[in-house]
Amino acid sequence: MIVDKKEFSAFIYKMSCLEYTYSTIKNGDKNISLSKREQDEIETIINHSLHRKLLTSSKRKCFGSKVKLTKEAQALYRKLKEYEYLIDI
Numbered sequence: 001m002i003v004d005k006k007e008f009s010a011f012i013y014k015m016s017c018l019e020y021t022y023s024t025i026k027n028g029d030k031n032i033s034l035s036k037r038e039q040d041e042i043e044t045i046i047n048h049s050l051h052r053k054l055l056t057s058s059k060r061k062c063f064g065s066k067v068k069l070t071k072e073a074q075a076l077y078r079k080l081k082e083y084e085y086l087i088d089i
Contacts (some may be wrong), residue, residue, distance in 0.1 A: 001069045008067045014087045017050035021086050022046065042083060052078055
C-alpha cells in the first residue's frame with residue numbers, strides 16, 4: 001500500500017490527538033457514544049501507542065512524496081483509520 005506522505009503525516013498527527021479526544025468523550029464533553037468494543041480498541045491503541053509504531057515502521061519506507069506501508073503497517077493503518085472520525089482538527 002502506498003499513501004501520500006502529507007496525508008500520512010496529518011493522519012499520524014490526528015492519531016496522536018486520540019487520547020485527548022477519548023478523554024473528552026469519557027468525561028461527557030462530547031456527545032458521542034461508543035460501544036464497549038470500540039472503547040476497548042481505543043484504549044488498546046492509546047496504551048500501545050500504535051500510531052507511533054505505524055510511524056516507526058514506515059519511516060524507512062519513504063520515497064519522494066509517497067510512503068510505502070508494509071503489511072503490518074497496513075493493518076495498523078486500517079485499524080487506526082476506523083477511529084479517525086473522532087478527532088476534530
